[in-house]
Amino acid sequence: MRTPPLAPTLPVDMGEGPFALTTDGATKRYGSIRALDGLNLKVPFGAVYVLVGPNGAGKTTLLQVLMNLKRANKGQVSVLGMDARREGPRVRAQIGYVPEEHRLGYPWMKVGRLLEHCSVYHPTWDWDYANQLVSLLEIDRERKCGHLSKGNVRRVQLLLALAHRPTLLLLDEPTDGLDHVARDRTLGLLAGHLADTTTTALISTHRVYEIERLVDHVGVIRDGRLLGQVPLEDLRRMLRRYSADVPEGQEPREWEMEGMVALRPGLGRAVEWTVWGEEERVVTDLTVAGATVRDCAPLTVDEAATALLSTWEAS
Amino acid sequence: MRLSLDTEDNRPIYIQIVDEVRRGLARGTLGPEDPLPSVRELAASLRINPRTVMQAYAALEREGVVYVQRGKGTYVSADVRPDERERPQLAREVARRAMREARRSGLDPGDLIGALKELAEDPGPDGKEGKG
Amino acid sequence: MKALDLHSIPKAEAVLKEQTRAVGITLRPLAIGVGILLVVFGSYALYDNMARPNAMVGLPPDLLLYLSFVGIVLPLFARWGSVSPFRPELPWTLPVDRAHHALIRVTGGWLWLMVAVAVLLLWAVGVPILSGGDLVEPRLFLVAPFSDPRPLDPTSLPTLLWSIPWWLWLVPFPAATALYLFTSALFLATPRPGRWVAAAMLGFFLLILMTERANLTWLADITDAALVPLVDGQYGLSTLVTGATSAVASVDLPTGESMPMFVGVPTFGRWVVSAILWTGIGLATLGLAALRHREGKTGGGEKGERKPTAGPLPTHASQDPN
Numbered sequence: 001m002r003t004p005p006l007a008p009t010l011p012v013d014m015g016e017g018p019f020a021l022t023t024d025g026a027t028k029r030y031g032s033i034r035a036l037d038g039l040n041l042k043v044p045f046g047a048v049y050v051l052v053g054p055n056g057a058g059k060t061t062l063l064q065v066l067m068n069l070k071r072a073n074k075g076q077v078s079v080l081g082m083d084a085r086r087e088g089p090r091v092r093a094q095i096g097y098v099p100e101e102h103r104l105g106y107p108w109m110k111v112g113r114l115l116e117h118c119s120v121y122h123p124t125w126d127w128d129y130a131n132q133l134v135s136l137l138e139i140d141r142e143r144k145c146g147h148l149s150k151g152n153v154r155r156v157q158l159l160l161a162l163a164h165r166p167t168l169l170l171l172d173e174p175t176d177g178l179d180h181v182a183r184d185r186t187l188g189l190l191a192g193h194l195a196d197t198t199t200t201a202l203i204s205t206h207r208v209y210e211i212e213r214l215v216d217h218v219g220v221i222r223d224g225r226l227l228g229q230v231p232l233e234d235l236r237r238m239l240r241r242y243s244a245d246v247p248e249g250q251e252p253r254e255w256e257m258e259g260m261v262a263l264r265p266g267l268g269r270a271v272e273w274t275v276w277g278e279e280e281r282v283v284t285d286l287t288v289a290g291a292t293v294r295d296c297a298p299l300t301v302d303e304a305a306t307a308l309l310s311t312w313e314a315s
Numbered sequence: 316m317r318l319s320l321d322t323e324d325n326r327p328i329y330i331q332i333v334d335e336v337r338r339g340l341a342r343g344t345l346g347p348e349d350p351l352p353s354v355r356e357l358a359a360s361l362r363i364n365p366r367t368v369m370q371a372y373a374a375l376e377r378e379g380v381v382y383v384q385r386g387k388g389t390y391v392s393a394d395v396r397p398d399e400r401e402r403p404q405l406a407r408e409v410a411r412r413a414m415r416e417a418r419r420s421g422l423d424p425g426d427l428i429g430a431l432k433e434l435a436e437d438p439g440p441d442g443k444e445g446k447g
Numbered sequence: 448m449k450a451l452d453l454h455s456i457p458k459a460e461a462v463l464k465e466q467t468r469a470v471g472i473t474l475r476p477l478a479i480g481v482g483i484l485l486v487v488f489g490s491y492a493l494y495d496n497m498a499r500p501n502a503m504v505g506l507p508p509d510l511l512l513y514l515s516f517v518g519i520v521l522p523l524f525a526r527w528g529s530v531s532p533f534r535p536e537l538p539w540t541l542p543v544d545r546a547h548h549a550l551i552r553v554t555g556g557w558l559w560l561m562v563a564v565a566v567l568l569l570w571a572v573g574v575p576i577l578s579g580g581d582l583v584e585p586r587l588f589l590v591a592p593f594s595d596p597r598p599l600d601p602t603s604l605p606t607l608l609w610s611i612p613w614w615l616w617l618v619p620f621p622a623a624t625a626l627y628l629f630t631s632a633l634f635l636a637t638p639r640p641g642r643w644v645a646a647a648m649l650g651f652f653l654l655i656l657m658t659e660r661a662n663l664t665w666l667a668d669i670t671d672a673a674l675v676p677l678v679d680g681q682y683g684l685s686t687l688v689t690g691a692t693s694a695v696a697s698v699d700l701p702t703g704e705s706m707p708m709f710v711g712v713p714t715f716g717r718w719v720v721s722a723i724l725w726t727g728i729g730l731a732t733l734g735l736a737a738l739r740h741r742e743g744k745t746g747g748g749e750k751g752e753r754k755p756t757a758g759p760l761p762t763h764a765s766q767d768p769n
Contacts, residue, residue: 215364
């Protein structure tokens with residue numbers, strides 16, 4: 001008995017910047033499919049920006065376009081002020097990239113040799129740090145790249161992304177395939193990297209809860225478009241879960257309101273709303289309508305993403 | 316010093332860190348001139364954004380709980396008086412959370428105070444667990 | 448805002464050196480396998496021929512042909528296909544322009560190709576000589592003009608005392624190079640080179656079948672007119688690959704003996720022109736194929752993009768107080 005709620009409109013305007021990464025109307029077509037559809041990404045300097053969205057939303061394509069691995073058909077793509085479409089090599093020199101695919105490119109090379117190989121391409125490669133990462137991530141230098149498991153490939157990819165101490169990180173499902181210990185250590189490594197180097201990070205993941213505490217900006221992407229991008233504090237302030245008791249004999253459907261993301265009837269007269277809006281306004285609305293607001297709490301990024309995406313899915 | 320965060324706590328993390336430091340002072344595990352972990356260390360061990368740690372330390376510095384020695388690190392101030400400041404503040408914070416929980420459960424402050432008094436006189440089986 | 452401290456991109460020389468080593472690692476299994484074969488067969492040949500010395504050793508056209516095929520085989524074993532720039536593989540995520548990177552890699556592979564050809568050539572000639580053979584002695588050839596490759600009266604043709612000229616030893620190098628360039632270009636031009644090759648072969652086969660079965664003489668004439676000069680023309684592929692020594696026919700003389708006949712004299716000038724011609728076409732094809740992977744298509748172009756390789760990021764230096 002749940003009516004589709006009125007999907008809220010989230011802001012996408014991130015103000016004046018300065019931004020480390022921007023796309024302006026970026027469009028990428030594969031035949032008739034639009035992987036990116038006029039996407040306007042804005043990642044401020046020093047932000048840890050998480051990109052959430054359903055499968056096929058365009059997250060991977062967006063990262064590839066920022067790396068200039070794929071060319072946008074239309075729109076501007078800017079990385080640290082450089083046009084990614086014209087200065088691909090210089091753009092990539094600034095970026096630590098973990099691709100979605102678990103492939104290392106040279107299956108016949110030993111891992112240790114691959115590290116040497118990549119170090120040649122990055123004049124800023126830090127061998128001390130790389131060696132530290134090898135032991136922390138328990139990477140076996142003697143194994144052939146092509147013989148590694150999914151998780152072990154990811155470890156090497158993380159090492160390759162971090163060892164040249166980039167000021168930009170583009171991570172596509174960075175913990176995909178990792179076991180518990182490796183995942184935990186990776187999060188520690190990322191936090192350490194953020195502390196060591198002034199870094200802007202753009203992370204695409206389906207497991208937001210893992211990086212919840214690293215994140216300070218959230219972008220929700222769907223069908224190649226950003227449905228919202230906000231600083232975490234705004235998300236925590238604006239998107240909240242309200243528990244309230246409604247008067248006797250009222251149908252929950254009558255309790256729809258502006259910016260409502262989800263409505264969940266609880267026991268008896270208790271109802272739980274997830275609403276995008278200023279707390280004061282929402283509480284006033286609810287109180288005026290006769291409800292008794294018992295609690296108001298922010299959502300975790302993971303909960304927020306799930307709630308928002310299911311709303312948009314339904315509408 | 317080891318800090319830990321409560322995953323169930325949905326307050327901003329920097330506030331949780333501030334509280335954790337206060338708790339250390341109130342319990343006496345943290346004393347004047349004790350060093351706090353470096354920003355990098357704490358961020359990496361808690362897997363949190365270093366900015367959050369900086370935010371927490373800045374808040375503590377503003378309150379005069381800690382001071383920063385450039386290039387060396389962050390230290391607890393020499394003149395902290397946990398009994399005058401940290402304990403009451405911590406108590407208020409605990410009470411605030413209890414109040415919220417009470418409100419969620421449809422209780423009014425009176426019910427809560429009554430229950431607290433009762434518990435203080437006779438902790439019962441639950442009270443012995445204390446705080447871990 | 449903190450001044451941007453941009454990481455620089457690697458120097459082209461460093462990338463070439465590293466790519467050459469990387470291609471070397473890729474080719475190592477093949478090199479080891481071939482090396483073992485060479486040693487085994489070489490030892491056997493040495494042992495076998497010691498018993499029967501005085502064999503004649505030369506540079507027969509089919510040896511030259513096989514040597515040039517190394518240029519086709521090498522890109523396959525260097526895995527041009529599996530690390531294709533059409534896919535977002537690791538090499539292409541590195542900070543080098545994709546087109547330049549692909550060309551650098553092809554250059555690295557070419558250096559190994561030259562080594563491979565030299566080793567195989569030395570082996571093919573060295574082993575028989577070491578086992579007691581001698582280089583072929585000069586022989587008398589009839590020389591037919593290009594305009595009339597099948598003269599009615601061979602006895603009227605001029606003769607030529609011909610021995611292996613010095614430049615014939617060099618023939619396999621540009622021949623393998625040109626074939627290598629074409630093969631590499633194919634890998635850069637299309638994500639599925641196998642399909643293109645198969646389609647081309649199928650098309651050719653169908654063409655032959657049609658001309659033979661349906662007796663389409665006009666079609667046969669057209670294909671002949673197109674293909675014959677390409678292969679057997681003065682500067683055709685056979686000149687490139689065998690130094691024109693393959694255009695040899697055996698002519699029966701009225702006296703009952705037979706004599707070898709060149710169609711057109713294999714000269715240094717003729718070979719050099721064809722080598723330059725085909726290598727040039729190969730380079731141009733490779734360049735065109737690499738254009739598919741050029742970054743910065745919207746402006747700047749090749750020259751504009753090369754600049755940052757040499758200097759430390761000129762455009763940003765102006766924004767950057769450092």
